Amino acid sequence: MSKPDSANDAARTPDLGRRRFLQSAAAAATIGAAPHSPAEGQPMATPPSMPAPARPTVATLPVHLTINGRPYALQLEPRVTLLDALREYAGLTGTKKGCDRGQCGACTVIVDGRRINSCLTLAVMHEGQSVTTVEGLAAQENLSPLQRAFIEHDAFQCGYCTPGQLCSATALLDEFGHGTASAVTQDVRTAPHALTDDEIRERMSGNLCRCGAYPNIVAAVRVVYERG
Known part of the structure; x- marks a missing residue:
């Protein structure tokens, strides 16, 4: 029987040691990098809830x-x-x-x-x-003269601006009746003599109509003024 080659075994021993060390180090690194999952059946810890900030109260x-x-x-x-x-x-x-x-x-x-x-x-x-x-412009079930004139002269389309137009025109007629001048009144020291289309347009200039019903609005205001 031949004797084992002890010299060759001694030469391989350091290689085996290094290989086992590298394998162990790689396994440890893999385990350390893996995310830690909670144990089965153990609930996740929830962070403490923060109280909602109190809304300041405004006195009425x-x-x-x-x-x-x-x-x-x-x-x-x-x-x-x-x-x-x-x-x-x-x-x-x-x-x-x-x-x-x-x-x-x-x-x-x-x-x-x-x-x-x-x-x-x-x-x-x-x-x-x-x-x-x-x-409040209508009396009971009866429309005001301006409301009827707006319908007769088709002085609105979508109708969204119409409430403001009607209130403004109502006040316009009262203002003119009290002799209030406007920016187009020829002599602001005296009461305007007639409610012209220029007067109506100027006095209604603060009310916009995106549908462009301005000529019909002017006509409705003018006819109510003329009817007295």
């Missing part, structure tokens, strides 16, 4: 208005506009919110006989005052 104020001849007692925040008070609190949605910047006139209402853009003023500023919206 009682606001008393007479709208279309009816008294209203509204509890409003000071920042509520007259437009939102009419629509959201009084339930009178005839007044429309167009630009909400006082540029289109769709929200025009009459306050103590004077037409204003209701989106540009706060409701609390009109405590105790009288407000007329488009719902």
Whole structure:
């Protein structure tokens, strides 16, 4: 029998040691890189819930208005506009919110006989005052002369600006009747003598109509003025 080649075995021993060391190191690195999963049946830990930040409370104020001849007692925040008070609190949605910047006139209402853009003023500023919206122009079931004229002369198309147009035109006729001059009145020191088309266009210039029904609006206002 031949003796084992002890010299060859001794030469292979360092290679085997290095190979086992590299294999063990690779296995350890693989295990360390693997994500740790929770044990079966053990619920995931949930982070503690943060309390929602407290919303600042705004005090409300009682606001008393007479709208279309009816008294209203509204509890409003000071920042509520007259437009939102009419629509959201009084339930009178005839007044429309167009630009909400006082540029289109769709929200025009009459306050103590004077037409204003209701989106540009706060409701609390009109405590105790009288407000007329488009719902208050008709008497019972009878349309006002201007409302009938708007229908007769087709002075609207989509109708969105019409409530503001009607309130503005109603106030316009009252203003002219009281002798109020406009930017086109020839002599502002005296009352204008006639409500011309130029006068009507100037006095209605704050009310925009995207449908372009301006000639018919002017005709409707003029015919009501002429009928007296």
